[in-house]
Amino acid sequence: MLSVEHVTKRFGAFTALEDVSLSFSPGVYGLLAPNGAGKTTLIKMLATLLFPTSGQILWNGEDIASLGEAYRARLGYLPQEFGYYPGYTPRKFLRYVAALQCVPRREADARIDGLLATVGIADVADKKMRQFSGGMLQRVGIAQAMVNDPEILILDEPTAGLDPRERVRFRNLVHSLADARIVILSTHIVSDIETIAGRIVMLRDRRLLCCDTAAGICAQLEGKVFEVPAGAPLAPGQFLLSEREGAAGPVLRVACDEPPADGVPVPAGLEDAFLYVYRDAEEGSRGISARPAAGKGRRKGGRGHVDGGGARAGAAGGGMGARADAGGAEGGRP
Helix, strand or coil: CEEEEEEEEEECCEEEEEEEEEEECCEEEEEECCCCCCHHHHHHHHCCCCCCCEEEEEECCEEHHHHCHHHHCCEEEECCCCCCCCCCCHHHHHHHHHHHCCCCHHHHHHHHHHHHHHCCCHHHCCCCHHHCCHHHHHHHHHHHHHCCCCCEEEEECCCCCCCHHHHHHHHHHHHHCCCCCEEEEEECCHHHHHCCCCEEEEEECCEEEEEECHHHHHHCCCCCEEEEECCCCCCCCCEEEEEEEECCEEEEEEECCCCCCCCEECCCCHHHHHHHHCCCHHHCCCCCCCCCCCCCCCCCCCCCCCCCCCCCCCCCCCCCCCCEECCCCCCCCC
16 A cells, blocks of 8 residues: 655745645546646655655555665656657667666566557557657557556656547556556546546645545535526626537536526536636635546636635635545656
């Protein structure tokens, strides 16, 4: 089990993460938060690229800082931008990574053949990577993170820059790799984790907001999401989530405690929860509480009138920094 115990990370006077506690067991975890919320800082600490200012990260009860290489040997990591030699083929690059991981050549070759097939690039295994699209390179990135058959697989913003088809393929691939290992997928793209993550970790204001299933997070907005005609003015206490083109014309999707006039209740989705929790700070209002262990029209989210008297989802919202128990070697440029 991988445990984060009351971890705080500061860079001088700036606090990047504060009092975060989590536990990970085999399964897929989605680390969901907007840019600047602390996702990458947490990911880098899990990958031993950074170390906590206070608190500790444990692997089976031992501090990963003291475990050193013994921990990193169990780790596979795909950073936001992984380095590679454009003149290398995938097969040659994976052999290079295997050598850095001290995987015996015969064992490495057998594993590489399997990985090339798993990520769907066996037919281009001997072509130079300078010819590859972003999606193809991400497949190589996944393969290099799996060369040592890791028990922990960490993927930091892996679908950034991919087209929709490649993103779907990538999500399917991640799901297939999750058997008997911990997979942590960091992203701010809701659809990347909604269908594959068993549990979703949400950060806000550099603290832990919740660690729950998608269904559990959406349930906290049950009865609070409505669709109203696009011409209807937003009343105090109503927050605009998105707009879409309905059968009878544009409709607004809003969140509020009281049913609006002409409002039709609709099931809340994870994207609704994401937009509601991470609405602009000056708009205030309540958010998702901590729980133990999208057509034609304007862009989604952002502009609605809300009741400014509510507590922010954050330090004032209950549960931030509470423990959330969940069940369920960087390929850098050489």
